[in-house]
Amino acid sequence: MAEPSPKRQRAEDGDGDVALDEPLEGDVLPGPDAHLVVELEDCQKALDKVNDEASDRVLAVEQEYNKKRRPIYTQRAEIINKVPQFWQRVLLAHPILADHLSDDDNAVLAYLTELDVIDCDDIKSGFSIALRFAPNNPYFSNPSLVKSFNYGDDGRVIIEPATIQWSEEHVRGGMRGGECVCVSRWGASC
Numbered sequence: 001m002a003e004p005s006p007k008r009q010r011a012e013d014g015d016g017d018v019a020l021d022e023p024l025e026g027d028v029l030p031g032p033d034a035h036l037v038v039e040l041e042d043c044q045k046a047l048d049k050v051n052d053e054a055s056d057r058v059l060a061v062e063q064e065y066n067k068k069r070r071p072i073y074t075q076r077a078e079i080i081n082k083v084p085q086f087w088q089r090v091l092l093a094h095p096i097l098a099d100h101l102s103d104d105d106n107a108v109l110a111y112l113t114e115l116d117v118i119d120c121d122d123i124k125s126g127f128s129i130a131l132r133f134a135p136n137n138p139y140f141s142n143p144s145l146v147k148s149f150n151y152g153d154d155g156r157v158i159i160e161p162a163t164i165q166w167s168e169e170h171v172r173g174g175m176r177g178g179e180c181v182c183v184s185r186w187g188a189s190c
Contacts, residue, residue: 113134
């Protein structure tokens with residue numbers, strides 16, 4: 001009895017598609033159909049090339065429209081700034097966030113003037129969220145807190161937290177000790 005020929009090993013590529021690795025020794029389609037394997041591999045290479053081109057073009061279009069959106073976001077932010085304590089109201093009314101915000105958070109959020117999501121130039125690599133505060137914010141000296149979320153080559157999210165420069169009064173008063181849940185966690189890698 002002849003030994004069965006080894007099978008191709010399957011591996012997932014980055015897009016979740018299943019791809020065939022290089023054929024193992026002795027792995028051929030017998031008879032007159034052997035050339036079909038080569039034709040299929042050529043078709044797959046052509047398809048991969050088209051998919052790569054499509055991905056690059058989609059990314060370019062996203063980047064172009066993100067640049068077009070930016071002035072509109074700026075205009076919207078200017079209108080929002082005319083509404084007293086807009087972001088504090090919105091965040092306190094959020095169905096999920098509201099349950100996690102403390103009275104100390106509420107006090108800090110009274111000074112929040114802008115919330116902005118900024119995509120990296122290469123959209124695939126990540127984004128940042130910037131919280132900007134009024135100059136008379138008594139809780140910390142930062143004019144803004146920026147937390148960045150970057151996608152590593154291995155698919156993991158790398159978080160770069162904001163460094164909060166608490167005012168001396170609020171460090172001593174215990175706010176930094178965890179009572180200001182929302183803002184304290186903003187300076188954490190979570």
